Amino acid sequence: MSRAVRPRRHRIAGLLSLLGELLITAGLVLALFVVYSLWWTNVLADRTAAARGDAVREQWQAAPVPSSSAQAGPGALDTAGGIGFLHVPAMKNGEVLVKRGTDPEILNDGVAGYYTDPVKSALPWDAAGNFSLAAHRDGHGAKFHDIHKLRNGDPIVFETKDNWYVYKVYAELRQTSKYNVNVLAPVPKESGRTTPGRYITLTTCTPVYTSKYRYVVWGELVRTEKVDAKRTPPVELR
Template sequence: MARGRIAAFVSVIGELLITAGVIMGLFVVYSLWWTNVLADREAARQGSHVRDNWAKAVPGRPQGPGTLDTKDGIGFLHVPAMRNGEVLVKPGTGTKVLNEGVAGYYLDPVKSAMPWDAKGNVTLAAHRDGHGAKFHNIDRLRTGDPIVFETRDVWYVYRVYSELKQTSRYNVRVLDQIPRESGKALPGRYLTLTTCTPVYTSDYRYVVWAQLERTERVDARRTPPPELR
């Protein structure tokens, strides 16, 4: 009789463990796959909205670059080495923004420069896993790789020159307008990408720095620069 009760108890525990395993598996699928699907759909919708607005702009009408800085997004990031397609860039780096499958520029603790600013550091963040995982392959970037920032009127072509594979999540010095931790000592036109590391954790930050190499005006066909062809 006692053995029967023990066997029944073990059977119940086994079923509970199997059920828990299934639930955990489903949660992993949701976190690492389904959130990507939802985020990519939302990012594509928002990106199309931005491009539609650009297409409605009146050619030749004076428009200062600051007018592009809206909640809808200031442009698109293209990083061939990451194989992540075009990434819409919006203001803010909070969860609500980044979960939309976009990259966000920092508003605090150090406010990001804009690509069109004469000097400064354009500082961006995006998820490395889940919710679009736009910076998942950040570790593929190497010195000399191009990073292109597309706005309505201008292509900004940057080149990677330094990286920091792991640093504290509280290290805000990597966002400085003169990124001294990257080896720079003078004002310039820089771009900084940040994301979580190791993959599937948020313990530390991975940082890549790039410097502006040149700009190209956008033509009527929006012909991309050679780095993206």
């Protein structure tokens, strides 16, 4: 009887050993995937965004000075490369190129995008409306990773070829349904505002490393500054 049991134990031990090796291999593959998703995609996206940002600035330098009516209509500064750069000191994410649209193939390049669907975003130079933006919170540049660090009164600055638009944060919504489009309304009543103004809205996924809900921050325009020859940033960015 003991002779029959011994081979069976060897087979069970062999199967357990194989199972252990498979689990270790699976763990390594999963770890590599996580590294790729959360680190390497950031590296690639940052490289792409930096190159495209440089191209936009080169285009600005080469373009003629616009007439006084050049910014009158939505999209007047909209180019294939981007409309400008978002600066949010509290997030310490550097300058963020802003492009048209919020589809993954756009945001995956390490940029922020303004909404065209299901709600059409206003643009900063419009007389009133809500400049509504989205960006990733993890992976692919993770430009809004630190959105939770924003507090009331913090500056949000948007830079175009000719103007600096300075906003101040006044409200946040730490969690809401990803289907809640009311946060993007021209008058974002969920933020406490009830009259038309010039607002900015930042949105991203939450909790971190998931896409179950949305995190929202609202700001309101407090002033604009013309860009000088040296592109001296407003005091909020110095």
